Amino acid sequence: MTNSEKNRRKDKAFQVFGIFCTFIGLVVLAIFLIDIVIEGIGRIDWDFLTSLPSRRAARAGILTAWAGTIWILVLSALIAFPLGIAAGVYLEEYAKKTKLSNFLEINIANLAGVPSIIYGLLGLELFVRIMNLGGILLAGALTLSLLILPIIIVTTREAIKAVPRTIRDGSFALGASKWQTVWYQVLPASFGGILTGVILALSRAVGEAAPLIVIGALAYVPFVPSSPMDEFTVLPIQIFNWTSRPQAAFLTNAAAAIIILLLITFLLNGIAVYLRHRQQKKIKW
Amino acid sequence: MNIKHSKLEAINLDAYYGDFHALKSINIAMEEKAVTAFIGPSGCGKSTFLRTFNRMNDYIDGFRIEGQILLDGRDIYTDDVRVDELRKEVGMVFQKPNPFPKTIYENVVYGLRIQGIKDKKILQETCEKSLQQAALWNEVKDKLDKSALALSGGQQQRLCIARALAIQPSVILMDEPASALDPISTAKIEDLIYELKKDYTIVIVTHNMQQAGRVSDHTAFFYMGELVEYAKTKTMFTSPKDTRTQNYITGRFG
Incomplete structure (x- = not known):
């Protein structure tokens, strides 16, 4: 076998291997989705979306859970959006390149990788105990804001960096x-890019159960929260709760709730992709 | 060389990027309402020097100057000088056209908007006047609300000139304004410079000898951070005194 033949075979082999690797992820996701949809789609109806939780699986709904999720989403966005953007702008445009700013940057990058349950413990100590808020929506939103803040700061900086130096020069001049x-x-x-980052960060927050359980969010909340000071539950907690029950009917409920949660996540990601696309079309440097 | 009325002046100017000595005791005075060209090989300090006149180097970490830069006889690096006021007086056009990603209209009136001017009549009049001065009005008058990024490179550069004119400076600094443009657009910019020098003091950095010969009244040759020679453009191109100048303008290096 000649050398070039060998190289071509290697090339081919890697291509096949690459396709295999790409598909593993997709196939697993597809199997999971199909399984969930088959299990849960029949359970989704208007009653399921608008009913309060119940001890009887057939009567239980997710009204309080998705209402809680929307509350958390909006509150976290309101808190993390201005803070994250302001911090990103400061670090990128104002901060002098000193040891301190270096230290800050490294730690913000590190924070983005801290496990969410640690944020839950931080939230428990800071908001629930020291600020004495209790396990209410505001405490949950503050905790998740901490969780997504590093992501928003990092994406804000990236988006700002993409604005050419010449535009700033033109303005200064x-x-x-x-x-x-x-x-x-x-x-x-850079707004499109920033917004994309914020939405992706929020879609991460939507899926979090652990930090909220730690701060004391309840699985059973018999009313829709009407203010940030109310107790709450969210979809992931409701799902977690239902999957830990022995009755099969609750597993069906969980599958149905997962479909709703996935829809919310896909919707957020879709908006992010759309915004990024529109931004790229609008501004070509 | 005799200068009738010196608009801009550098006195014993040294500039540093950190340890790098970018400009070495430059002394020069530039004539009002005339075009002065800075020529020299890449890295000779001519752009750095140009940017000291509107303090655009201020944002660069580690940059500092010693000596004085005078505008109308007044030192522009003293503490009481406000940089935004200075830049209203000393406009700048960059190498690569850099229109803002906004409408043509918003590009032209940006300088007025940031001064807090909101009167629509003033903004519109200034917009039209500036675009006419920049010889762009006829090409864009029907699409002022269209994105500036849709214009051609040459039009974008004239838009950037209009934008600079809108805040009524007395000096315009041009950093290789035509180097990214095609010959026809370049010719338009050069015609424009010729028109503008009736009212403005213009300093232009260029790599193009012919361009310096065509548009400028005086030429300064920089080499390795030094001002080697400064003379009437005609004199410099016909009988340069320094051999380095001669070598450069005859194309032996650079």
Whole structure:
């Protein structure tokens, strides 16, 4: 066998291996999705979406769970969005490259990798105990905000970095201050990218159960929360609760709830992809 | 060389990027309402020097200067000078056209908006006047609300000139304004420079000898951070005094 033949075979072999690797992930996901859909789709109806939880599987609904999830989503966004963007803008546009800013940067990157249950413990100590909030929506949203803050900061910085230096120069040369340049040029030009990052971070937060369980969110909440000071549950906790029950009917409920949770996640990711696409079309440097 | 009225002046100017000595005791005075060209090989300090006149180097970490830069006889590096005020007086056009990702109209009036001017009539009048001065009005008057990024490179560069003119500076700094453009667009920019020098003091950095010869009244040749020679453009191109100048303008290096 000649050398070039050998190389071609290696090439071919890797291609096949690569396809195999790519498909493992997809196949597993597909099997999971199909399994869940077969199990749960029949259970989803208007009553399921609008009923309160119940001890009897057939009467139990997810109204409080998805309402709680939406509450958490909106509150976390309201808290983490301005904080994350402000921190990202500061680090990228204002902070001098000192040892301190280096230290901050490394630690923010590290924070993005901290397991979510640790954030739960932090939230428990800080918001539930020290601030004495108890296991309410606000405490949950604050905890999840901490969780997604590093992700938002990092994506904000990336989006801001993508705005060319020449745009800032152009703005400065016309007499604009740093703040005016950030406000009128950098943020509008990077907003799509920032929003994409925020939404992806939120879609991560939507799936979290552990940190919320730690701060004391309940599995059984017999009312829809009407303010940030109310007790709450969220879809992942409801799912976790149902899957730990012995009755098969509750497993069906869990599958149905998983479908709803996945729909919310896919919807968020879809919006993110759409925004990124639109941004890329609108601005070509 | 005799300067009738010096608009811009550098006195014993040294500039450093960290340890790198980028400009070495430069002394020069530039004539009002004339075009002064800076020429020299890449890395000779001419762009750095140009950017000291509107303090665009201020944002670069580790950059510092010694000596003085005078605008109308006043030192622009003293503590009481406000950089935004300075830049209203000293406009700048960059090498690569850099329109903002906004409409043509918003590009032109940006400098006024950040000054807090909201009066629509003033904004519209300034927009039209500036675009006319930049010889772009006829090409864009029907699409002022279209994105500036849709214009051609040459149009974008004239838009950037209009944008600079809108805040009524007295000096315009141009950093190789035509180097990214095709010959026809370049010719339009050069015609424009010729028109503008009736009202403005223009300093232009260029790599193109012919361009320096065509548009400038005076030429300064920089080499390794030093101002080697400064003379009337005609004199410099016909009888350069320094051999380095001669070698450069005859194309032996650079």
